[in-house]
Amino acid sequence: MSPGDPAAEPRTDAARHRPRARAWQAAVAAVVVAGAVTAAVLAAGGGSGGGKPAADATPTPGRAADGLWHTAVEVSTSGCGQGWTGPRTGTQSFDLRNTGENPSEVYLIDPRSGRLFGELDGLAPGTTRPMVVDLGSGTYAFKCVAEDTDAVTGPSVVVPGNVPQGPAAAPVNQHDLIPPTLSYQKWIGERMNDLVTGTGRLKADIDGGDLTAARRDWLSAHLVYERMGAAYGTFGDADGKINGTAARTPDGVKDPGFTGFHRIEYGLWHGQSAASLKGSAATLDSDARALRTSWSQARMDPADLGLRAHEIMENTEQFELTGRTDYGSGTNLATARANLDGTREVLDQLHALLATRDPDLPALDAALTRTQNDLDAQNHNGTWTPLSALGQDRRERINSDIGGLLEQLAPVATLFDVRRTA
Template sequence: MNPPHPPSPRRIRRTRRVLAAAAVLTVATAVTATVIVAGSGSGSSLAGADDAKDANGAADGLRHTAVEVSTGTCGRGWSRPQAGTQVFDLHNASSTASEVDLTDPRTGRIYGEVEGLAPGTTRPMTVDLGSGSYAFKCLQDDADAVTGPTVVVAGTRPQGPAAAPVNQHDLIPPTLAYQKWVGQRIGELAAGTGTLEADIDRGDLAAARRDWLTAHLVYERMGAAYDTFGDADATINGTAARTPGAVGDPGFAGFHRIEYGLWHGEAAASLRTPAAALDSAVRTLRDGWPEQRMDPAAMGLRAHEIVENAEQFELTARTDYGSGTNLAAARANLDGTRAILDQLRGLLAPRDAGLARLDAALDRAQAALDAQQHGGAWTPVARLPHAQRQRINADFGDLLEQLAPVAAIFEVRRTA
């Protein structure tokens, strides 16, 4: 007996955090009063003996300052602030886990964050301090948020990267707009699977191969909605286990089941049932979509996941069942990434100084894929010249780095 077919790869979520690549956000302080520091980084006359060790550089060559985290002593330990890149070693002195943000107390912009700081543990926060106001905010489990004293770095030195926090309410309008866009695509998808079924019913497999790709690419553009699709995703776009005979598993269904048959010489009669099942699943999804609700808090992360999954499954041809169209699918995935970024752009533009670099990275990745389409046919991944395959992989790697700040910016943070 063949093993059960795995879920659609689009529902496999990798657990590594993307926040680290979102640029080192800056830091804030706490003492018992406001401290003003010269923009040149000179020490303050208010410094105490407890901060003498701050001047000592660590092995990384950066200035380190020990900062205490608790509801009663949030930010204690920093009394000689200075500008520049440095490290705050945050120690959780409480009995519960904590999140620590470095904020501008006037605007709420976040310059640095550490999450999941366990009791009794110490973790570093690397920041680039420019001229401005800073305060540590300690958000401990089952307790109100506490903001420590404000520290002011005087002068004209530019501040490091920061982002105004985004709340759930901010994300509702773009989420609803994107959900409406997905509904329109599902309508296109239903028309496409209906055409594909009709091709197969009349035995026109040449037309079926053409129309299979058209419909499949519509589905590949909707990546941010796959989790909301639930079990329908596996039914529509599931894959077979990578074991001998797994493609014969009755649970192997949807686009890839039909792809396997169309490009492995199966007769039209053997594909009629899978084609009808695919069309039925799509129409059920279309009819129920108005009742679905996407999670606004996941919108920024989905933009990153679409490209991550394209890199993992399309650029490796792990989801090729004969058509050799993985690069076309990856290209459709880029369209899907643009679609969600278009809805988020109004919130993203004032928060992401690297937005132009992100747009350029998308353009490069798109151009690299478009170059592999020749007269309507796509180069299979296995036939890519080595240099071109490396170029495409590098472009997607760069794009993932540029998308990491988007996931960080749109993470809904606790504020109270």
């Protein structure tokens, strides 16, 4: 089927609201070298999982076949950090062996400031996994955070010399994220008035039989909703009613369960009469008003805010740039631009925390601006270039923009992952 065909796997709630699995760590889990982004340091050693058998551990410090110096380190409540002898600077691997009874997270920290130089998640009992880091001179310690036990910090180890330390970041906790989350919730509340104004205008257009105005006002109202990207998970079932697709309805676009913006989009751009769309417009307006009413009682999870900045653009790449949510209007690039606004708003709320943690923030700002400019070039006085009319060079450029932006946003998701420290 063509990318613009609504039956070609359009967005679903399951795809849109992913669990907080750390799939994004794959983008930043790499050997850390001097000058790498801070998040790469935090993600070194990979995501959750079992690990290698104990037989793969390096029993004594030494250089292995991979060219790195390996040191076996114990992870447990009674022996956290034991085994680190002969400390040295440079890129090296700590082969972390969980000798305890519970899965554990392991952090390599500055014991005085708590800054993170490396982390490893979900180290199962009896397994060994590497943490690859690039160390400068200074004082370090391992912190072992096993399930159902208090965190334990191992002995401080001084790495001698005068080599500058590599990038590191102070961890964030739930309390750090509460103020920006509350501020973002307030911003969403203010947008709700714009949403209801837009759906009310759309309803009035359809009630009055003015389908030309309805097409114009449909886009305006839809973009208001698309800018509120970080709140979709908190909207709950309302999101499916307001912005759901026909992906999982038994009869597709003809199913009564297909409602909201995309249902009206399908009708407006497939020759359906104003009379046939009155019920859908009334339902959308009613659902938008109900969402506004309920929002004052909603509570966003502060731990989700940093991840949402990445997820918004990830969904843009997956659903908008492929045309999978196009039900006839050809406005996927307008939606992508609204999603970009939504990501910017999240980053603005997090800026005070991000500025002291992400040394590549200027590169992120540049990626946002580049993407915005290339998307804006497809807006011709309110008429957006459909994906089907986008030249190959422009399509490749926009795809590259979004892909590059996702790479810059992956560290944001990593940095704002709330870590247990006690």
